[in-house]
Amino acid sequence: MPDEVRSTSDVEEEVAHRFPPGFVWGAATAAFQIEGSTTVDGRSDSIWDEFCRRPGAVKAGDTGDPATDHYRQYERDVALMAELGLGAYRFSIAWPRVRPDGGAVNQRGLDFYERLVDRLLENNIAPWATFYHWDLPQALEERGGWTNRDTAYRYADYVDAVLRRLGDRVPVYTTFNEPWCSAFLGYASGIHAPGRTEPRAAVAAVHHLLLAHGLGMAAVRELALKADAGVTLNLFPVAAADPDSPADREVARLVDGMQNRIFLDPVLCGQYPPDMVEHLAPYGLVELIKEGDLDLISAPLDLLGVNYYRGHLVAAGEPRTGPTDWIGVDNVDFLSSGMPLTDSGWEVQPPGLVDVLVRLHEEYPPVALHITENGAAYRDVIDADGTINDLDRIAFLDAHLRAAHTAIEHGVDLRGYFYWSLLDNFEWAEGYAKRFGIVHVDYTTQLRTPKRSARWYSKVIADNGLPRAAG
Numbered sequence: 001m002p003d004e005v006r007s008t009s010d011v012e013e014e015v016a017h018r019f020p021p022g023f024v025w026g027a028a029t030a031a032f033q034i035e036g037s038t039t040v041d042g043r044s045d046s047i048w049d050e051f052c053r054r055p056g057a058v059k060a061g062d063t064g065d066p067a068t069d070h071y072r073q074y075e076r077d078v079a080l081m082a083e084l085g086l087g088a089y090r091f092s093i094a095w096p097r098v099r100p101d102g103g104a105v106n107q108r109g110l111d112f113y114e115r116l117v118d119r120l121l122e123n124n125i126a127p128w129a130t131f132y133h134w135d136l137p138q139a140l141e142e143r144g145g146w147t148n149r150d151t152a153y154r155y156a157d158y159v160d161a162v163l164r165r166l167g168d169r170v171p172v173y174t175t176f177n178e179p180w181c182s183a184f185l186g187y188a189s190g191i192h193a194p195g196r197t198e199p200r201a202a203v204a205a206v207h208h209l210l211l212a213h214g215l216g217m218a219a220v221r222e223l224a225l226k227a228d229a230g231v232t233l234n235l236f237p238v239a240a241a242d243p244d245s246p247a248d249r250e251v252a253r254l255v256d257g258m259q260n261r262i263f264l265d266p267v268l269c270g271q272y273p274p275d276m277v278e279h280l281a282p283y284g285l286v287e288l289i290k291e292g293d294l295d296l297i298s299a300p301l302d303l304l305g306v307n308y309y310r311g312h313l314v315a316a317g318e319p320r321t322g323p324t325d326w327i328g329v330d331n332v333d334f335l336s337s338g339m340p341l342t343d344s345g346w347e348v349q350p351p352g353l354v355d356v357l358v359r360l361h362e363e364y365p366p367v368a369l370h371i372t373e374n375g376a377a378y379r380d381v382i383d384a385d386g387t388i389n390d391l392d393r394i395a396f397l398d399a400h401l402r403a404a405h406t407a408i409e410h411g412v413d414l415r416g417y418f419y420w421s422l423l424d425n426f427e428w429a430e431g432y433a434k435r436f437g438i439v440h441v442d443y444t445t446q447l448r449t450p451k452r453s454a455r456w457y458s459k460v461i462a463d464n465g466l467p468r469a470a471g
């Protein structure tokens, strides 16, 4: 039926699950994953440039250059966002562009982010800037990286430089993306940069990342009075495989403690969880905490960003040796719950999103929530006519948005959703093989092609609601 003869009620009937007015619809990226141009305009190496040079660290020997060439093609990318109707764009700023080697301010680095922010604003897309999405200047890693308390103060200097240039033009800042990954993947299992496998170093990184978060919040309050500020955490529901087994419950408690509560409790409640203080005492946690740190770390947030991909189903298994993310726990097994897998091998678990959001709502002090990342990698196929009919990604999006809606019905103060990612990009140790974008990138020509999911998401944004039937 042509659009002009459909009545409003026909259209109404096609839209189920309307979101609250003003709900923020966006997409997310991160500097190192899309920008490329890693050696221009004064940028220095980050820990990821260095990590990519390590044989075997990143699949297929992939590196951060040219990535999606966004540094040079940002105008085209903003035009795409406008075409899709995004209300907000979450991106990160590269510290090694703004203060190369962690040192003096480099105005040419800031120029890029100013151009990007202005272009977004011209297109009525709210810029959501993250100060840190894992690209520490390599020179600072050589001075101890996040194991060194001084790195938190260097971070504050970097944030200061960004705020003095971009100030209130950016309405929302987040201090960190997923500090769990920086601390545990970076310093415990070593599968991310800087690739260290030292449990004590990971614990020090946790505290110094949190301290830096507190210093970053204070800087935003001082220099960007109109901006909102918060932090993004990657949260997982953690369930014991056998809830009646004390051993399974014990590993579930420890995994939940190190995955979720070790960040949530200091930030939202001003203290480390007592069981984590005890568990991590042999790794030096208590000695790291100086007077006033927890006051800084727990300064009130305007928003908490939640990145959700899947949950953990855990059981107590046989003890193992070798590097692990789970410090002091050598016997945790991660089980399948039987749900289908994405191309990353991650289970598709939409109900877990409801669990995470409802838990925050019920167990923590009130704070506005935004889903700052959620998405899936699939093996996209380009059809003969050039289209990419990624129905699996549409089903993923649809199911998770329904879950988000369910959480709102439970009373959760959820105010926005950002799909990860706008573009296919450099998926860290997995390289370019895992495609998360709603926009396909041909890495040879840098051609962007919106996938069918992009069109689907665009309609959801326009309707501020989900279609009755997926796809």
Ligand code: FCB
Residues within 6 Å of the ligand: 030, 033, 177, 178, 181, 234, 307, 373, 420, 427, 428, 436
């Ligand atoms: C998150 C990261 C993001 C991306 C997605 C798939 O942990 O924040 O950069 O890699 O996973």
